[in-house]
Amino acid sequence: MASSPSKPELSEFRAEASAWFSENIPAQPDFMMPLTFMEVGTDEQFDFLVSWQRKVYEAGYLGAAWPEEYGGRGLHQAFQDVATDVMRRQSSPIMLNTIGLNWAGPLILDMGTEEERRRYIPGILSAEDIWCQGFSEPENGSDLGNAQTKAVREGDEWVINGTKTWTTHGSYAKYMILLARSIPDTARKYAGLSFFLAPMRIPGVETQPIRKLTGEYGFTETYFTDARIPADSLMGEEGQGWAVAMRTLEYERSARGGQAGGLSIVAPDHSEVVELARRAKRGGRAAIEDPILRDKLVEFMIEAQGIALTNRRASIGPLVQDRPMSIPLSGKLMATEFTRRINEFAITLLGQAGAYAVGEPEAIDGGISQRAYLNAFSATIGGGTSQIQANIVAEHVLGLPKH
Amino acid sequence: MSERHGPLGLSEEQADLLQAASKYCEDKSSVEAVRNLLEDETGHDPATFSEMAELGWLGIAIPESYGGAGLGIAEVVPVVEQMGRRLMAGPFIPTTLAAQLLLVAGTEEQKAAVLPQLAGGAPATLMLAEPDSDLDAPTPQASATRKEGLLSLTGTKCLVVDAHIAQWAIVSVNLDGSPALILLDRQALEACSSRREIVVDETRRAFRLELQGVSVPETALLDPALTPAGLTRVALAGALFSAAEMCGGGQSCIDYTVSYLNSRKQFGRPIGSYQALKHTTVNAHVQLEQARSHLYAAAHTFETGEEGEVAVRMAKAAAGPALAFAADRSIQFHGGYGFTYACDAQLYRRRAIWGEAQFGDAVYQRRKLASLIL
Ligand SMILES: Cc1cc2nc3c(=O)[nH]c(=O)nc-3n(C[C@H](O)[C@H](O)[C@H](O)COP(=O)(O)OP(=O)(O)OC[C@H]3O[C@@H](n4cnc5c(N)ncnc54)[C@H](O)[C@@H]3O)c2cc1C
Ligand SMILES: Cc1cc2nc3c(=O)[nH]c(=O)nc-3n(C[C@H](O)[C@H](O)[C@H](O)COP(=O)(O)OP(=O)(O)OC[C@H]3O[C@@H](n4cnc5c(N)ncnc54)[C@H](O)[C@@H]3O)c2cc1C
Numbered sequence A: 001m002a003s004s005p006s007k008p009e010l011s012e013f014r015a016e017a018s019a020w021f022s023e024n025i026p027a028q029p030d031f032m033m034p035l036t037f038m039e040v041g042t043d044e045q046f047d048f049l050v051s052w053q054r055k056v057y058e059a060g061y062l063g064a065a066w067p068e069e070y071g072g073r074g075l076h077q078a079f080q081d082v083a084t085d086v087m088r089r090q091s092s093p094i095m096l097n098t099i100g101l102n103w104a105g106p107l108i109l110d111m112g113t114e115e116e117r118r119r120y121i122p123g124i125l126s127a128e129d130i131w132c133q134g135f136s137e138p139e140n141g142s143d144l145g146n147a148q149t150k151a152v153r154e155g156d157e158w159v160i161n162g163t164k165t166w167t168t169h170g171s172y173a174k175y176m177i178l179l180a181r182s183i184p185d186t187a188r189k190y191a192g193l194s195f196f197l198a199p200m201r202i203p204g205v206e207t208q209p210i211r212k213l214t215g216e217y218g219f220t221e222t223y224f225t226d227a228r229i230p231a232d233s234l235m236g237e238e239g240q241g242w243a244v245a246m247r248t249l250e251y252e253r254s255a256r257g258g259q260a261g262g263l264s265i266v267a268p269d270h271s272e273v274v275e276l277a278r279r280a281k282r283g284g285r286a287a288i289e290d291p292i293l294r295d296k297l298v299e300f301m302i303e304a305q306g307i308a309l310t311n312r313r314a315s316i317g318p319l320v321q322d323r324p325m326s327i328p329l330s331g332k333l334m335a336t337e338f339t340r341r342i343n344e345f346a347i348t349l350l351g352q353a354g355a356y357a358v359g360e361p362e363a364i365d366g367g368i369s370q371r372a373y374l375n376a377f378s379a380t381i382g383g384g385t386s387q388i389q390a391n392i393v394a395e396h397v398l399g400l401p402k403h
Numbered sequence B: 001m002s003e004r005h006g007p008l009g010l011s012e013e014q015a016d017l018l019q020a021a022s023k024y025c026e027d028k029s030s031v032e033a034v035r036n037l038l039e040d041e042t043g044h045d046p047a048t049f050s051e052m053a054e055l056g057w058l059g060i061a062i063p064e065s066y067g068g069a070g071l072g073i074a075e076v077v078p079v080v081e082q083m084g085r086r087l088m089a090g091p092f093i094p095t096t097l098a099a100q101l102l103l104v105a106g107t108e109e110q111k112a113a114v115l116p117q118l119a120g121g122a123p124a125t126l127m128l129a130e131p132d133s134d135l136d137a138p139t140p141q142a143s144a145t146r147k148e149g150l151l152s153l154t155g156t157k158c159l160v161v162d163a164h165i166a167q168w169a170i171v172s173v174n175l176d177g178s179p180a181l182i183l184l185d186r187q188a189l190e191a192c193s194s195r196r197e198i199v200v201d202e203t204r205r206a207f208r209l210e211l212q213g214v215s216v217p218e219t220a221l222l223d224p225a226l227t228p229a230g231l232t233r234v235a236l237a238g239a240l241f242s243a244a245e246m247c248g249g250g251q252s253c254i255d256y257t258v259s260y261l262n263s264r265k266q267f268g269r270p271i272g273s274y275q276a277l278k279h280t281t282v283n284a285h286v287q288l289e290q291a292r293s294h295l296y297a298a299a300h301t302f303e304t305g306e307e308g309e310v311a312v313r314m315a316k317a318a319a320g321p322a323l324a325f326a327a328d329r330s331i332q333f334h335g336g337y338g339f340t341y342a343c344d345a346q347l348y349r350r351r352a353i354w355g356e357a358q359f360g361d362a363v364y365q366r367r368k369l370a371s372l373i374l
Helices: A007-024 A043-059 A079-091 A098-111 A114-126 A241-252 A271-279 A291-313 A326-349 A351-355 A366-381 A387-397 B012-028 B031-038 B045-052 B073-085 B090-107 B107-120 B186-193 B224-264 B273-299 B307-333 B345-357 B362-373
Strands: A131-134 A150-154 A157-168 A174-181 A193-199 A205-211 A217-229 B123-127 B143-147 B150-154 B156-161 B168-177 B176-183 B193-197 B205-210 B214-215
Touching: A007 A043, A007 A079, A007 A217, A007 A326, A007 A366, A043 A114, A079 B123, A098 A114, A098 A131, A098 A174, A098 A241, A098 B345, A131 A157, A131 B156, A157 A174, A157 A193, A157 A205, A174 A241, A174 A351, A217 B205, A271 A326, A271 A366, A271 A387, A291 A326, A291 B107, A291 B273, A291 B307, A291 B362, A326 A351, A326 A366, A326 A387, A326 B273, A387 B273, B012 B073, B012 B273, B073 B224, B073 B273, B090 B107, B090 B123, B090 B168, B090 B176, B090 B224, B107 B345, B150 B362, B176 B214, B176 B224, B205 B362, B273 B307, B307 B345, B307 B362
Parallel strands: A131 A174, A150 A174, B123 B168, B143 B168
Antiparallel strands: A150 A157, A157 A217, A174 A193, A205 A217, B143 B150, B150 B214, B156 B205, B168 B176, B193 B205
8 A cells, every 4th residue: 555645745635636626626507416426317417427527537536545557546545535525625526436436446446356456447437337236126125135136157158137126327337236146045045145247238137217206316127137247247256245245335334445535425514504594584583593493403513513523533543442343333324314314404494495395496595405305315225224224233333132 | 742633633641541541440440339339428439549649640630830740631531431431439520620720710829739739639629509509600699708818608509529528629609799719628618517418329429518607818719810710611621521421431331231132031032132122222322422522522622712612512412411311221121120229220320310410411501502603
């Protein structure tokens, strides 16, 4: 790994990045932008975000800590963290190819072969190759280990049959990280699974867009009907799919570092809720003067700060020594549930205007609160539901029994 | 000492004290030891307290020129947290707070005479609370009048912790219409008529004192110009220590609950496998994790003015409800046993009630925060 940068080096990098982003962040387009990578549902959103990702990558602010031989810059992680922080501060648009950049990419760098790294990493960074994830199935979601999509080896190919669902970017993706059952009837269901880096634009793969609760699109149902993928799509050994999938989820839930960087969601800025409370009215006065709403607001501010501080604490060894895995494993649960609740609160601040929605000219801030609240469930359900996260914290952090 | 930049950090001294205090308090304050002291009139082990003074812990935040270690409040926090974790009794907090008050508002003579004693393990306390009053009362009801170079006191102080053993105390009074602080020695304390109050946290000893008949030389008056600053410092340091104690308590309370959830079986399964218990315990844990992050941030930024005040008030507002919830559910999850005196869950629940009543509860802190951050 690259050596630790000095403070002046980092400051200089920050100054360069800040200048570049303030110059290059595109103006708000005249169509609605997605709040998260899971919400990209129109071609204009897609094209806009692909060209933004490519531009950031070419400027050197994405995958800066990934090895040079695969298209990165080989810099220390601290540089990429600075770049991502600058993007957050300047409200940069999100990175479209999050599944490639932050889940599949680090996984391939970590567990993939030299050949796989050379083949896949550059396209992930440049947004040339969009990636999707084929884990969930209609009958097997939380119980991912029970996935039933079949992979059968025939000569130089695997033949895939089955249905995946909730496939974010399903209709745009060139590749899928796919979990499928190649060995039927194993004693433990997990032992029969294999992990594939599967091409999507081949005969036998079809996607059907699914409309979300907001009315927009963003994910698909994905059908495999005798889809033939090359034998070398298998990642790792046959039957090791569960372990690879679990490692993927560690990247996805940020329980493990090594992601390419960039934003995958429009970071919720909790001070906006305070600002909303200043504008909203109660009895002719600013809502922020209402003593009950004030108390609620302060409660939310304390929690927002508590979450931010807890993330910082994770890197201070003596302050986490009693349960070192606690913060990495509980971060998703804490942050996503908080985002859902604070957006719900924001709607109540709006009073009667809370009844409006996106598209209504009278909707406050274009109906962002209502939309953000409904979309917040993407994170409390996607990537493992909050209930599953609570099981994980209970079992792996507190040491409580499974059944 | 490490640089104090950013909202969260840990000095080397803090890390060392955390390590040392963690081991020391675990050794000295097993639950059996805690329980043995519950009905003891003194309420703590004086030998342990002297030992803590020898370790230098009573002087952590006292300057070297007055016999202390010259560190800060931030370095006291890990000790208090670990004491709280083991429900350890003793006059550590009131003595440390009295020293801070003296340090900020005392006269040079008072500091030179008393601070080295406090650093050396002479217990001290604060006499601030009054019946029918609250934290934001503008002036105390107790009063002092000047007569021939003496200050004659009258009025009632309550919830005075460890008054039975304190060698020194600082009492707040109304003097000529303004709040004033007066240093009392053991002799003056003994001149008060006093009775022990029955308090919910049985690891504590608190007293009600009648000041009538006490008179002290005018040199006992702390510097009037520095009195408001002194009181502010005590309000914030007190809230911070209380938060530290409750965060420590929360950690062991959750450990205690988890251990029962793993061992107790009903319907042929450990009760910890039921999500009604499992997920609720996770919620308690996550809430406590946030409270602890607030605590360490408050310790780290304590000396930074308004930023420090916000951090302390957030820490206190987070810690009380976190321990209260962890302990409340701990009682419930112990079933019939949880309803008994023998189950330790009650010790933590009582500690949380005590802690909330000290230096302002969560609602009080949020009201203060509203004017600071909104
Ligand atoms: C916006 C979005 C994007 C997504 N993108 C992708 C993607 O790109 N690729 C992909 O593979 N998947 C994706 N998913 C799917 C997601 O991973 C699943 O929805 C999730 O894992 C839950 O599975 P499920 O929907 O089958 O719900 P179920 O597993 O059927 O759960 C239903 C309810 O039961 C609860 N439950 C289930 N088991 C337990 C248990 N053991 N204990 C307690 N409660 C339990 C759940 O918490 C939930 O509340 C996405 C989901 C969303 C919402
Ligand atoms: C004040 C008082 C008076 C009492 N008087 C009497 C009396 O006169 N006569 C008498 O016979 N009994 C009496 N009891 C006993 C009382 O009925 C039991 O305490 C109660 O039924 C719980 O059983 P337990 O104590 O064994 O707790 P446990 O059954 O061990 O429960 C421990 C915890 O696990 C939870 N738990 C257990 N099983 C499950 C599950 N399947 N799903 C989710 N959570 C679960 C419980 O809710 C509890 O929080 C009394 C109890 C009290 C507190």
